[in-house]
Amino acid sequence: MKRIAESTVRRLSLYLSFLEGIDRQGLKTISSDELARLGGTTSAQVRKDLSLFGSFGKRGLGYSVPELSGKLREILGLGKQWRVCIIGAGKIGAALARYRGFAERGFNVTAVYDSDEAKIGKRWENLTVRPISELEKDATKQDFDIAVVATPAENTPAVVKQVVRAGIKAILNFAPVQLSVPSDVTVRNVNMAMELEGLSFALSNRSE
Amino acid sequence: MKRIAESTVRRLSLYLSFLEGIDRQGLKTISSDELARLGGTTSAQVRKDLSLFGSFGKRGLGYSVPELSGKLREILGLGKQWRVCIIGAGKIGAALARYRGFAERGFNVTAVYDSDEAKIGKRWENLTVRPISELEKDATKQDFDIAVVATPAENTPAVVKQVVRAGIKAILNFAPVQLSVPSDVTVRNVNMAMELEGLSFALSNRSE
DNA sequence: ATTAGTTTGTGAACTAATTCACAAGCGCCA
DNA sequence: TGGCGCTTGTGAATTAGTTCACAAACTAAT
Known part of the structure; x- marks a missing residue:
């Protein structure tokens, strides 16, 4: 696998914490644009970060909150003890x-x-x-x-x-x-x- | 003044902490190479970082430990309360x-x-x-x-x-x-x- | 079924940061 | 004083990271 920058990993952590908040609010999907706004970055950055690990979104719709949470947790090695x-x-x-x-x-x-x-x-x-x-x-x-x-x-x-x-x-x-x-x-x-x-x-x- | 990257400022902090240690050991001068070794970076990086604020070294000799400490403290705004x-x-x-x-x-x-x-x-x-x-x-x-x-x-x-x-x-x-x-x-x-x-x-x- | 409106995924372009590489300056010694 | 060995300071080259921009894919509405 391509080397992943530390700054990218930090942002993934951040996205995950936002998703957990969004999930508690009961929202089902979120766009890269919204995630970017929360994290003080750009939507292109969000998509590029995620694209390093796969393609998790649906064009025209955005990302499924629970699905993306799960993927991020997996990428970050949470879930393990x-x-x-x-x-x-x-x-x-x-x-x-x-x-x-x-x-x-x-x-x-x-x-x-x-x-x-x-x-x-x-x-x-x-x-x-x-x-x-x-x-x-x-x-x-x-x-x-x-x-x-x-x-x-x-x-x-x-x-x-x-x-x-x-x-x-x-x-x-x-x-x-x-x-x-x-x-x-x-x-x-x-x-x-x-x-x-x-x-x-x-x-x-x-x-x- | 040119915008200074956060990573640069972090390294300056690090250099200062090394200089304080070096000073306690009683050494009077230090080269960019030595500072780089301590900080896990390259001598070019050290010199480039410092050159953003002035030229504090002596060619052939290196940097005066107390002088550079003082300059870094000033740059970092220590000294003030x-x-x-x-x-x-x-x-x-x-x-x-x-x-x-x-x-x-x-x-x-x-x-x-x-x-x-x-x-x-x-x-x-x-x-x-x-x-x-x-x-x-x-x-x-x-x-x-x-x-x-x-x-x-x-x-x-x-x-x-x-x-x-x-x-x-x-x-x-x-x-x-x-x-x-x-x-x-x-x-x-x-x-x-x-x-x-x-x-x-x-x-x-x-x-x- | 077509169209309008979104939003992704990603090469290409750009910007920022790091490393290279070398001329210039300094101390020391003969 | 001249030459040698070292080390700085810095443009140029390189590498890394970010942003642009757009085709492709999807939904919803008519």
């Missing part, structure tokens, strides 16, 4: 472990790790914090799909090395560092400082 | 209000708003939760630069309308909806579901 471990039992880790939206979408947090002796063994939601040194061994049994890395910047490179050695192929990284991983490991970064600096830049450079 | 209000006194809002990194970088949270009667008046860190209906009035005195929107999806459009009416020109949006704002308002979205779906997509479509 994913096993997620959280690395770093700090504030962000805690917030994430409590986040209901995870499980709703098929992302099941099945373990929490930390390197801090003081935290190991503590109960956490319905999980017990385990030592990061056990990750590689555990992974052979639990077969994690995704690691959420929420560790202090300085520990992160070492932690990520262990995640990679454990054979995990997808990382959601909250640490404010750039991860260096083999090319078969996918990383998404969530970096608050960067977002704020983006706003700061915009505010500082308006109308020049 | 920004007034930030948080809208939505829920879990995300709470985590953000407690986040130390905000103030360190000049982002000062000076108010928290919510529409829930039960929350209004409660103390929160060193702030008191105020009714969102007062935002517009408060803004004339406090002059907020940035609004952090962390409200439930269904309330968000109404909330954002009030933020815009209050004259705030930058929004960091945590709600999983697409905001519709005038073109002079800058929005950055942080959307966990979207990031997870990106990983799910990558896992589902490996090596095709």
